[in-house]
Amino acid sequence: MTDASRPLLTVDHLTMRFGGLVAIDDVSFDAHPSEITAIIGPNGAGKTTVFNCLTGFYKPTEGMLTLNRGKRSFLLERMEGHDIAGHAGIARTFQNIRLFSAMSVLENLLVAQHRSLMAASAGSFAGLFGLPSYRHAHRTAIDKAKGWLDRVGLTHRADEDAGNLPYGDQRRLEIARAMCSDPVLLCLDEPAAGLNPRETQGLNELIVGIRKDFGTGILLIEHDMSVVMQISDHVIVLDYGRKISDGTPDQVRADPAVIRAYLGEEDEDTAVTANAAAGP
Amino acid sequence: MTATTYDSADTKARAFPWRTALIEAGITAFIAFMLAITMVGIHLETVQGGLAIATRFADVVVAIILAFVGRIGIVAMREGFPMVVLIGGVAAAALGLLVPPIDIVAAVLQALGGEAPPATPVLQIMQVAGGVILALRAAWLVWRQRGSRESQDERSRSLGDLSARIQGWTGYIGPVAAAFAVALPFLFYDRATIDLATLVLTYIMLAWGLNIIVGLAGLLDLGYVAFYAVGAYSYALLATEFGWSFWICLPLAGLLAATAGLILGFPVLRLRGDYFAIVTLGFGEIIRVVLLNWYEFTGGPDGISSIPRPSFFGFAEFTRSPDEGVTAFHDMFGLEFSGIHRVIFLYYLILVLALFVNFVSVRVRRLPIGRAWEALREDDVACQSLGINRRNIKLAAFMFSAGFGGVAGSFFATRQGFISPESFQFIESAIILAIVVLGGMGSQAGIVLAAVLMIGMPEVFRELEQYRMLAFGALMVIIMVWRPRGLLAHRDPSVRLHPPEGRRRLWSIGGRKAAEPAVSDGAAQ
């Protein structure tokens, strides 16, 4: 961990209210480049809401969200959603997969490169007349998509409708699509949900590989503890919108507040066992 | 009751369940009797000095027999005897065509000493149509049994394959159809046919234009006729007020309509789904009402008349005796003067305009903007998360669509020579939209097919007189039941990593030309 360097993302006193409901209550944390930061918590803890605030789908009620990309800093709460993805470089996946189902797998990956392709097609004119500059950009985009298809093992299904893929493939395709937009921060919302153990293992490798090869910072919401404990560098625990713990996987696992949140206060026995299982 | 299960699992010979068939057919006949006796059997006739009740019992008898036999056919089909029904249906249809059923009844009645009833063509139509429908249904079952295709799923997939195949053929059908369109004025050298073809092409062009908003971007625009009107009035006003030439006004009308699209697009951007549709509907009406009431500018309900006709690209006029210093088209080519020259010229004009719209749409679909439109249709939330500016993308869709609508509008104005708000009613938007939906959203070839059916058929069915709209409506219902996603709903990816074998790629912006020349489309799967 490079503590000296600036964090990639700083979440400062983030609060999100929906009418009377406080979905996020004064949460602060950092995320660093090339690190996997997991956000865990029981159902309804406010994890997805954090993502929605980060990616501009919700305007936070209070708080400051800063993303540092190179020398530039972006104040996310003041930006429009599409600029957060396009300029600041935050990409995300969704808890319920959101692919462009009736479009082919390859097309999904090309849509993700919309910004660079659009610039190359010069407001569609270069594209309409098939100018060489556009053709070149198009080929580059396809090569990049091909690289990602190879990585997620979908090359042979490139021309099929994304909606026809099996569930596990769709999850991986969504990650590849997010990565095709060249993000500095990748937000994954429960990527392992609905996967079998073998697929989950593959997913772990994919995420770790992305971090290693691209230096992308990763925010990971996950219920599957085998994923969280295996690959994350840093875990944040939310409960009822509040941050109740923050640290390395081992620290969090041993934190009594976390055990209480997950197992309920009364159940002393289990708490002790879990504690013991967490080890020294 | 009937259409749910057509289990065709066992093909073994079975006894025909006469009892069920007769009971069901009996009930059907009874219902038919109850309905027909009042609705068909008795009717009012104007006679001298007032009204009189007339009877048509022979018709009732025929109707009941038809219902009875038809029901037996349905039961037979359900019980796994499609072959019998197929033959019976064809026979019934053929018999209906040759000998009107009423004649048979009349003959019987006459033999019994009664008087011959007046002929009713409706029953004949019913018999033919019923026979054909039953036969088609049965043929479908027979075909399905042979291929031992069972599940509904597989059935719809095989239909999908079929339309995929047809879509694949458009690589060849397209040029053939275009060649046919080019040759049409000479194949049918008559005014009515060319006029009808021009009308159909106008709608094809409009539908291709609307397809960008509805089929690609997935925004249900119910007010497309507004842009058509803007284009028409742009040309009409520019030409009558300033005397500008059609050839300058044509692109100008497109640009003005695109601007209108931009202006109307802004307020509706935030709306989705039904709200979007309703507001666009409102805008369409607003434009029409403005045209109707702004008397000084648009002539209100009187419209604008004597709109100049287009010249032959500024070189010649289509008139018998043109003004001083202007060449006449027939003199230029040393032809005999004929009014049909202009008709043919207008036909070719709309053909070129429509093909231009097609060319641009097909091309744009393969560009980032076109893909973004489709992505927007699929999932706009995901679009935003990928950095796509939804506002700009939607506005671009509006501008493209509106611009094409405007060009079509100025063509309409110059062809008619007279326009008024009457021509830009909501029904026009509805027809254009119906063509897009019927054709299969987003399918260029489907739109041609649907436009020919929608615009051409009512003209062809003109002979059926008041049953025309009925036949038309029935056709729409049948298509929507048979192919709810449109006639040619199959979508081909805009770019492929693995080009399909044996199919020629018409476009390859990706630079990946399919190496193989077109081989026959064998059923290799």
Ligand SMILES: Nc1ncnc2c1ncn2[C@@H]1O[C@H](COP(=O)(O)OP(=O)(O)OP(=O)(O)O)[C@@H](O)[C@H]1O
């Ligand atoms: N748009 C909204 N309007 C009102 N309430 C909302 C909205 N979005 C989220 N909430 C509420 O905020 C709380 C947190 O929801 P969130 O989806 O962030 O939970 P989560 O931690 O992602 O849960 P899960 O593990 O089930 O996905 C919930 O009580 C939810 O009902």
Ligand SMILES: [Mg+2]
């Ligand atoms: Mg969630």
